[in-house]
Amino acid sequence: MTRNGLDLSGRVALVTGAGRTVGLGIAEVLAGLGARVAVNDLDPASAEAAAAGIRGRGGEAVAVPADVTDDAGVRAMVAEVATRLGPVDVLVNAAGIPVGAANGQFVDTDRAEWDAWIDLNLYAPMQAAHAVLPGMRERGWGRVLSISSYASRAASRNGLAVYGAAKAGLESFTRHVGLESAPSGITVNAIALGTMSHLRGEPAPPEHAAAIPVGRFGTPEDVGWTVGFLASDRAAWITGQTIQLNGGAYMT
Numbered sequence: 674m675t676r677n678g679l680d681l682s683g684r685v686a687l688v689t690g691a692g693r694t695v696g697l698g699i700a701e702v703l704a705g706l707g708a709r710v711a712v713n714d715l716d717p718a719s720a721e722a723a724a725a726g727i728r729g730r731g732g733e734a735v736a737v738p739a740d741v742t743d744d745a746g747v748r749a750m751v752a753e754v755a756t757r758l759g760p761v762d763v764l765v766n767a768a769g770i771p772v773g774a775a776n777g778q779f780v781d782t783d784r785a786e787w788d789a790w791i792d793l794n795l796y797a798p799m800q801a802a803h804a805v806l807p808g809m810r811e812r813g814w815g816r817v818l819s820i821s822s823y824a825s826r827a828a829s830r831n832g833l834a835v836y837g838a839a840k841a842g843l844e845s846f847t848r849h850v851g852l853e854s855a856p857s858g859i860t861v862n863a864i865a866l867g868t869m870s871h872l873r874g875e876p877a878p879p880e881h882a883a884a885i886p887v888g889r890f891g892t893p894e895d896v897g898w899t900v901g902f903l904a905s906d907r908a909a910w911i912t913g914q915t916i917q918l919n920g921g922a923y924m925t
């Protein structure tokens with residue numbers, strides 16, 4: 674593969690929620706660019722299958738199943754990655770849709786549902802960043818990337834109030850930590866996705882693609898290549914930003 678400066682050889686990447694869909698696409702592209710990849714997922718079987726798939730295509734990957742909403746589990750996972758692959762250079766927070774959680778109209782939800790969405794979309798990326806940032810600072814290089822959503826800014830009738838609030842918090846966290854981390858050679862960015870080809874494992878209704886200016890849904894590869902660029906040295910001057918990746922569906 675011609676890497677055009679996007680060579681991630683020698684870098685260790687940890688991708689959460691990478692057993693399927695967006696996280697999997699990110700893990701595959703990062704491995705294709707030469708990174709050693711730790712594939713996290715709540716579901717051990719999908720994490721193992723994803724890592725095996727990457728290895729089968731000549732990449733280097735290990736599975737590190739864990740629940741990223743468990744603080745101790747996140748710290749243990751980061752330590753395990755350091756032992757098996759090396760310290761984390763690139764953290765990608767992709768897990769964001771809690772398994773089994775409802776997303777009804779706000780008035781129909783309760784505190785337990787709010788906690789599920791906020792734990793996964795805000796506290797989990799914070800905890801993971803907190804675990805990897807000290808080492809990145811010591812080494813003078815790092816990338817913290819978080820997958821966000823258009824729902825952080827655009828209101829929706831689809832029951833996304835708490836999810837959108839959590840993603841807005843994640844984007845604000847990205848700006849603050851980006852500013853704190855910039856002098857240490859660490860960039861911190863978010864990527865806000867529009868409607869993807871799959872939601873909760875199901876294909877998006879084809880007729881909805883017509884509302885997207887470029888005429889199609891986003892794919893895991895679209896996200897993977899954006900993450901691959903932001904993870905590279907070529908993107909060293911981009912930090913504290915939220916990149917809108919949505920086929921033109923939402924422009925600001």
Ligand SMILES: NC(=O)c1ccc[n+]([C@@H]2O[C@H](COP(=O)([O-])OP(=O)(O)OC[C@H]3O[C@@H](n4cnc5c(N)ncnc54)[C@H](O)[C@@H]3O)[C@@H](O)[C@H]2O)c1
Pocket residue numbers: 689690691692693694695696713714715716719739740741742766767768769770771772793820821822823865866867868869870871872873874
């Ligand atoms: N699919 C979309 O249309 C869409 C749109 C905007 C933003 N996003 C964002 O993209 C990201 C990925 O979404 P997706 O569509 O790939 O979701 P998905 O549900 O297809 O995959 C998410 C993966 O995360 C894992 N996961 C869930 N909870 C976890 C936990 N506690 N610990 C570890 N892993 C966990 C799941 O097992 C699953 O394999 C999320 O942050 C989501 O908010 C998705």
